[in-house]
Amino acid sequence: xxxxxxxxxxxxVPGPLARLYGRxxxxxxxxxxxxxxxxxxxxxFFSLPFLVVLKISVSEADGVQFKDLIDFADGTLTLRLxxxxxxxxxxxxLYLRTYGWSLAYAAGNALICLFIGYPFAYFMTRARPxxxxxxxxxxxxxxxxxxxxxxxxxxxLLDDNGVVNNFLLWAHVIDSPLKMxxxxxxxxxxxxxxxxxxxxxxxxxxxxxxxxxxxEAAGDLGTTPxxxxxxxxxxxxxxxxxxxxxxxxxxxxxxxxxxxxxxGPQTLMIARVLWNEYFQNVDWPMASAVAVIMVVLILIPxxxxxxxxxxxxTAAGDGRRRKGAAA
Amino acid sequence: MAGASSAAAGTxxxxxxxxxxxxxxxxxxxxTKRFGEVAAVDDVSISIRKGEIFALLxxxxxxxxxxxxxxxxxxxxxxxxIYLEGKEISGLRPFERPINMMFQSYALFPHLxxxxxxxxxxxxxxxxxxxxxxxxxxxxxLVQLKPYAQRKPHQxxxxxxxxxxxxxxxALEPRLLLLDEPLGALDRKLRAQTQFELxxxxxxxxxxxxxxxxxxxEAMTMADRIxxxxxxxxxxxxxxxxIYETPGNRFVADFIGTVNLFEGALVEDEPDHCVIETxxxxxxxGHGITGVKGQRxxxxxxxxxxxxxxxxxxxxxxxxxxxxxxESAYFGATSLYRVTLADGTRLQVSVxxxxxxxxxxxxxxxxxxxxxxDALVVLVS
Numbered sequence: 126x127x128x129x130x131x132x133x134x135x136x137x138v139p140g141p142l143a144r145l146y147g148r149x150x151x152x153x154x155x156x157x158x159x160x161x162x163x164x165x166x167x168x169x170f171f172s173l174p175f176l177v178v179l180k181i182s183v184s185e186a187d188g189v190q191f192k193d194l195i196d197f198a199d200g201t202l203t204l205r206l207x208x209x210x211x212x213x214x215x216x217x218x219l220y221l222r223t224y225g226w227s228l229a230y231a232a233g234n235a236l237i238c239l240f241i242g243y244p245f246a247y248f249m250t251r252a253r254p255x256x257x258x259x260x261x262x263x264x265x266x267x268x269x270x271x272x273x274x275x276x277x278x279x280x281x282l283l284d285d286n287g288v289v290n291n292f293l294l295w296a297h298v299i300d301s302p303l304k305m306x307x308x309x310x311x312x313x314x315x316x317x318x319x320x321x322x323x324x325x326x327x328x329x330x331x332x333x334x335x336x337x338x339x340x341e342a343a344g345d346l347g348t349t350p351x352x353x354x355x356x357x358x359x360x361x362x363x364x365x366x367x368x369x370x371x372x373x374x375x376x377x378x379x380x381x382x383x384x385x386x387x388x389g390p391q392t393l394m395i396a397r398v399l400w401n402e403y404f405q406n407v408d409w410p411m412a413s414a415v416a417v418i419m420v421v422l423i424l425i426p427x428x429x430x431x432x433x434x435x436x437x438x439t440a441a442g443d444g445r446r447r448k449g450a451a452a
Numbered sequence: 453m454a455g456a457s458s459a460a461a462g463t464x465x466x467x468x469x470x471x472x473x474x475x476x477x478x479x480x481x482x483x484t485k486r487f488g489e490v491a492a493v494d495d496v497s498i499s500i501r502k503g504e505i506f507a508l509l510x511x512x513x514x515x516x517x518x519x520x521x522x523x524x525x526x527x528x529x530x531x532x533x534i535y536l537e538g539k540e541i542s543g544l545r546p547f548e549r550p551i552n553m554m555f556q557s558y559a560l561f562p563h564l565x566x567x568x569x570x571x572x573x574x575x576x577x578x579x580x581x582x583x584x585x586x587x588x589x590x591x592x593x594l595v596q597l598k599p600y601a602q603r604k605p606h607q608x609x610x611x612x613x614x615x616x617x618x619x620x621x622x623a624l625e626p627r628l629l630l631l632d633e634p635l636g637a638l639d640r641k642l643r644a645q646t647q648f649e650l651x652x653x654x655x656x657x658x659x660x661x662x663x664x665x666x667x668x669x670e671a672m673t674m675a676d677r678i679x680x681x682x683x684x685x686x687x688x689x690x691x692x693x694x695i696y697e698t699p700g701n702r703f704v705a706d707f708i709g710t711v712n713l714f715e716g717a718l719v720e721d722e723p724d725h726c727v728i729e730t731x732x733x734x735x736x737x738g739h740g741i742t743g744v745k746g747q748r749x750x751x752x753x754x755x756x757x758x759x760x761x762x763x764x765x766x767x768x769x770x771x772x773x774x775x776x777x778x779e780s781a782y783f784g785a786t787s788l789y790r791v792t793l794a795d796g797t798r799l800q801v802s803v804x805x806x807x808x809x810x811x812x813x814x815x816x817x818x819x820x821x822x823x824x825x826d827a828l829v830v831l832v833s
Contacts, residue, residue, distance in 0.1 A: 341526055342559040344546040346573030346624065356572075360563045 175420065182413035183207050191410075210414035220398070220415070227395040228422065230309075231377035234316040235324075235370045241317065242324035242369060247358075249325070250332045261329065264322050276315055276386050283311045283387075312388035316377055323376075324369040331365030332358070371430055375423050395419055476535070477502035477660055478523075478628060483532035485518050492518040494684035495532070500677075505654060505661045507675035509668060511707075515684035516664045517632065523662060524553045524630050536627060547576075552626035556633040558617035560605040566592070566616050567601040573624045591619040594653060611642050618650065622657060629654065631663035635670050647673045668708055672696070680704050701833040705752040712753045712799050713831075718743045725825065732793045736770035738825030743832070750831045755802035757827035760789060760813060761820050771828070773821045775799060780815055789813060791821055 139147065183206040184191035196203045214220045249260045267275060282288045283305040290302040305311050335358060343353035359366075381396035388394065395415065402412035478500040485493040493515045500506045508516040521527040523534060525546035534542040541549055552573070561569050570591050574584040592598045595615035605613055614634065621629060634650060635643045651674050654661050665671050671678050672692040679689045680703075687707075688700040699705035702713060716730030723740045728751055735751050743749065765772055778798075779790040784805070791799040799821055803813075813819060 336559065338555050338557075338559040339561060341524075341546070342553075342555055342561070343572070344526075345524060345551075345553045345555075346620070347547045347576040348572075349547060352576070357561060363563075 175417075178413045178416055181409055182210060182411075182417050184410055186408075186410055207410065210411050211418075213411075214414055214418060219393075223393040223395050223398050224418065224422065226393045227378050227419075230313070230316070230392075230394065231374050231380075234313065234320060234377045235374040237313070237317050238321050238324040238373045239366065239370060242321055242328055243366075245321075246325045246328035246332050246365075249329050250335070257333070261326070264325050264329075267322065272319065273382065276319070276383055279311065279315050279318070279387060280306065283314065307387070307389040309389065309392050312384050312392050315383040315387040316380065319383060320373040320377060323372040327368040327372065328362065328365040331362045331368075335361055367430060367433065371426065374426065378423055379419055474502040475499060477504075477537060478662070479535040479538075480519075480523075481533045481535065483519070483522065483534065484530045485515075485522060485527060486530045491530075491684050493522065493529075496684070496686060497532075498679065498686065498689065500660060500662065502660055503658050504677060505651070505663065505675045507671035507678045508662065508664045508681055509666070509671040509678050510681035511666055514681040516666075516681050518684075519681075520553075520630055520632055520662060520664045523628070524551060525549050550624075550627040551630060552621040552624055552628075553630040553632060554617045554621040554634055557637045558605075558613050560613060560616055560620070562605055565602050565604055566597060566608070569605070569616055570619045570623050572620065577624065587623055591623045594622070594657070595619045610638050611646055614638065614646065614650075618653065622659065626659065629659045629661045631661060633665055633667075634663060634674075635667070636665070643670070650674065680707060682707075697829075699752065699829060699831065702750055702752075702831050705829065705831060710755050710800055710802075712755065712758075714751045714753070714797070716749065716751060718745055718747045718749060721745065726830065728830065731795050732773055732797050735828055736825050737828045737830055739830075741830050741832070747832075752829040752831055753823060753827060755788070755800040756786070756804075758799070758801045758821050758823045760791070760801050760803055761822070762811075762813065762817060764820055765822055770825055771823050773799065774818065775821060776818050777813055777815050780813065789819075791819060 180194060181191060184194060185205065185207045186192075192205065194205060196205065245264075249257060249264075252260055280287070284290070285302040285304070285306065287306070289305070290299075293299045294302065339357050339361070340350070340353050343357050344350065348356065379396050380394060381400060384392055384394040384397055385400075388397075396419075399412055399415050399419070402408050402415060406412075476499045480496060480498045480500075483493055483496045484491060496515075496519060498506075508519060510516045518527060522529050522542070525541075525544060525548075529542050532542075533540050536550070541551075561572065564572065567588055570588045571584050574587055579587070588601075589598070592601055595618055597612060597615055597619065600608060600612060600616075605616065608616065614637070618634075635647055638646055647670055663671075663674060665674075675692060677689060677691055678695050680687045680695065682703060688695060688704045690698075695704065696708055699708065699711075705711045705713065714728075714730040714732060714735070716728040716735065718726060718741070719729045719734070720727035721740055721743055724738075726737050726740050726743075728735045728737060728749065730751065737751065741749075773791075773793055775791040775793040777789050778792050781788045782805075786802050786804050789801045789803065791801055793799055801821060
């Protein structure tokens with residue numbers, strides 16, 4: 126650096142240690158730890174277990190043990206990944222169908238919850254303000270009793286000689302009991318019933334913030350109330366719709382208890398297959414592979430959601446920056 | 453309030469040309485709105501000229517917003533009628549009225565761009581796309597927001613949002629434009645600049661306009677006529693100057709601007725002057741009133757119409773009050789003095805600072821406050 130040497134007053138260039146110290150001092154440790162705690166939690170209780178599952182899914186079973194993935198012998202480092210399970214999963218029609226049906230049931234559940242939940246949440250926001258907290262509490266009231274118990278209660282309602290059938294027989298609507306229990310129908314009822322609050326609450330959260338003057342403005346500009354609902358209320362509750370749909374869809378894909386208790390033998394849900402592989406076939410690598418693919422299937426909509434939210438956030442941030450620049 | 457038209461300030465040419473049809477462009481007839489037992493708007497009648505900007509001014513809860521919302525169709529009148537160009541409209545729903553409103557804090561659709569916001573009403577009325585495009589462009593040109601057409605409302609400043617709201621409410625070319633606190637969401641400096649802009653746009657378009665505000669400065673700069681509202685009714689209706697200079701009663705005198713009020717009794721009443729005896733002295737007023745001697749009434753005197761001097765005026769001068777300055781405040785353009793008179797009454801005096809290094813009246817000094825006979829207004833109620 127001849128130019129620097131030519132300078133009559135050479136600038137003091139900080140040494141590497143001083144630079145490191147300076148950089149460390151610049152870090153906002155309080156903020157880092159706020160983000161760090163959930164980060165560490167996720168690494169410990171999500172990422173690491175997932176990596177273990179991932180490792181098992183590509184391992185070869187050796188009795189009750191698994192063979193090491195990386196082996197160093199005779200001066201050769203060998204990495205053995207057994208992809209046979211994935212190969213099998215990708216080609217076996219039963220598994221493909223099961224994945225397909227799991228996604229379809231979950232999507233159906235999310236859709237039904239949305240159609241029931243939206244008007245539900247909408248009318249909650251239209252209730253008197255003093256009544257609203259009570260309605261929110263009533264929606265979350267089922268959580269106060271055991272989930273398993275509530276699923277069992279549906280058995281009593283939908284059974285061949287359950288409450289519903291007995292009532293319909295008594296009212297002479299039907300002559301013989303309807304076969305409702307242990308079908309896709311009973312399973313969907315259980316799923317919608319269980320997951321509905323997860324749809325209603327985020328929808329309520331966005332709808333309650335809606336500005337009634339926007340609807341008045343739409344009316345003033347020549348819109349009927351019904352059209353104003355579709356043009357203003359629904360687009361503005363997009364965030365709630367997406368959040369609610371994700372909250373219902375994601376756990377429903379891997380739902381085990383409801384298909385097991387209310388579903389029929391023909392309802393294929395991936396979690397039941399997973400159970401079979403782990404506990405009946407005791408094929409841990411296979412079960413792990415099933416689980417890994419399930420996680421990936423759930424991750425895709427999550428990534429899409431995240432992307433969508435980021436786009437929204439950057440648009441808002443952009444606006445603020447522009448406003449700041451204009452001022 | 454028939455004399456109001458005499459002071460018509462810059463109305464559209466069509467406003468004065470034809471007969472009663474234009475004078476009664478909007479007619480509100482004995483309009484009443486009750487919420488339970490309370491009458492928010494109580495038996496209000498008014499006629500508004502075509503092209504006029506009419507302001508409803510009052511403090512919160514006076515019923516001005518309810519009246520505006522009835523015009524827009526968001527509230528149903530309990531009784532009475534609203535006639536626009538002779539047609540009864542109080543039965544029509546908001547989207548059926550040829551009336552548009554610029555909402556308080558604008559109510560822009562946050563998920564739509566500026567362009568889509570302005571186009572919203574046009575599209576709902578099923579106008580063909582090229583017509584919508586032309587009209588939106590015209591409106592954005594009018595409010596000088598063409599470069600911002602693709603922005604979302606949150607990407608605009610408060611003043612720009614206000615102009616989008618104006619463009620949106622004018623896009624349908626309404627017969628009547630309603631403005632609800634049009635400048636309420638802007639800061640002070642921007643407000644002063646915007647109110648002239650808003651006024652000139654509305655006058656250029658020539659739309660008849662009813663605006664609601666609690667800000668008297670806003671009402672005075674924007675409106676051709678102001679209605680002072682209190683407890684659901686009109687207290688006084690007139691052009692800004694008339695409201696300020698000739699308040700009809702104590703409420704209006706007190707509500708608009710600052711005023712010194714003196715209670716007194718009528719001692720002399722001639723066609724060209726009258727004299728009122730008050731505890732602070734006799735006031736010689738330059739106009740006669742038709743009253744009875746001994747009648748109790750008040751005299752109103754605006755702070756800026758008083759002259760303050762440290763030297764005693766000539767003996768012959770009318771309306772001279774002696775007092776002592778107890779407080780003073782320097783506002784730049786003017787200075788405000790509080791003067792205590794002989795009997796303890798406080799007098800507020802506003803003096804223009806016309807010279808940079810003029811005489812400064814110190815707190816504690818004895819002063820003579822004088823005003824011309826023309827500066828005084830006699831209030832019977």
